[in-house]
Amino acid sequence: MIDGHRRPHGPYTVASALLHHLVPGVLERSPELVAAHDIEIRAAAPGLRDVVPAGRATIDASLPDDERILVPAPRRTLRLANGLTEFVREVVPPGRTLMVCNGAETDPTDAELLDVMTRRIPPEVLTVVVYEGGPAPAGDPRGPGALWDLVDRCVHEGFLHAVAEAGRRGLETAEPGGEPWWRFAQRTATALGGLGRIGEAREVWAWARRCSQDPAVHAACAYGLAMLDARDPDPQRRDLARAREWVNEAIAISTLLRDPFERAFKLGFDRNGLALVELREGRPEAALALVESAMELAGELGERHPLHRMVLHANRGRLLAGLGRTKEALDDYTAAIALDPGFPDHYLDRGNLLAKLGLPDEALADYESAIRAGPPMPEAYYNRAELRIARDDTDGALADLGHVLELDPGYLDAYINRAGLLAALERDEEAWADVRAGLALAPGDVHLLVVLGQLETTAGRLGDAHATLDAAVAAAPGLAAAWGNRGVLRFAEGDVEGAVDDLSRAITLDPQPDLYANRAVALRSLGRTAEARTDERRASVP
Known part of the structure; x- marks a missing residue:
């Protein structure tokens, strides 16, 4: 039994106790398994760092405190929880029970881990029991x-x-x-x-x-207040005007800092923040100019602040990619990766750009580098699935999407893509399950409505399908799949002219071979043979 109360040990109280019990024996039997989970183990159980070396590491750990500027996003703990769960699932003898008392007082890291373990480890291997009773720690x-x-x-x-x-x-x-x-x-x-x-x-x-009354403190506070407004995940709550006011104040104060290194770093940091405001106000060129000015200031820092330079390269890469300057963007992503090869996010960014440039092998290599660099990363598997879909590797894509949803059952886009693939494979029962799960997360999601309408059409529920696809077309008139699926429905209903109209609208938006093939069938039904032949030729062009 483990006391899960977060005081006095803090985050991963449960995980640390469990790992101290498991890791020494695993090190003797399978040191390579411990090495494969070094990041998760060292994060959750710092007491094991002397016996679990850091095989995969970012440069952050080697830097002085004032240069360690990155704060991981809250989702990192989900990645750690999945990695720890996979380690425990691999090494725990079957038929064991993990009992945790003071369950209501666990740190959110442990609560998340216990949830993931319960979901991902079969009960015949490990049963997790959490209860509220237990000794209360002293103050x-x-x-x-x-x-x-x-x-x-x-x-x-x-x-x-x-x-x-x-x-x-x-x-x-x-x-x-x-x-x-x-x-x-x-x-x-x-x-x-x-x-x-x-x-x-x-x-x-x-x-x-x-x-x-310290100017450096006031500059940092002004920057922090600016980012609260600029980074609010809800666009409706963002106050970009107020963010600009605060970041301008930060810049004004930073220009007064006496130490030239501190001034160059802080001014660059603040200008990078103002670039975010410019970007969210729809001025990417102005944002790019600010990031480039920050990079010039970073040149005054010598070898100091490599993470700051990494962030600037990555941000400039994103801006350049958005402006269509792909070669320069690739160079910046490569520079960011060179500064910290253990940081996985930039492999994803570069891989996405390589995929858009029609370089799937290079993109795949980057996605797999991101997968290897750290604990399980749902985004990397999702991106690899998209690449496999584009390469007609349906089995590989389904495997990756399944793993994404095992890692994160709230990953909406994975439900959307997997439902579409399953429907195309006529695995309708599985597709129905994904549509229901996705709509439970995002009621009214138009992409799921399109798949739902397709499934309802196949099942002969034409009235339901019509209502569903009408809603999809109304919600997203620029989505070709909505028009295309409604065209198939209208043909099934006997409205062949309507089918041609909808399929034509879909082809205008996204001329895919299957749309031409479906319209050809409808045109032949209307006796418009010459037009049907033209569509059939278009459908056969790879």
């Missing part, structure tokens, strides 16, 4: 130093809930306005923003502004 005796060690580790691992909680306690133990207090404030506000707790983050930034 937290940790002082500022111990709390800072916890906050610092959790920031760089992406354990944002723990940062927010321990950071709050750190703010209560340190002298307001002092350097230790400011470090707690900055980490806490950043974590709260990453968790979407925008109001609380604003309060911490405002508190820091009230407590300090």
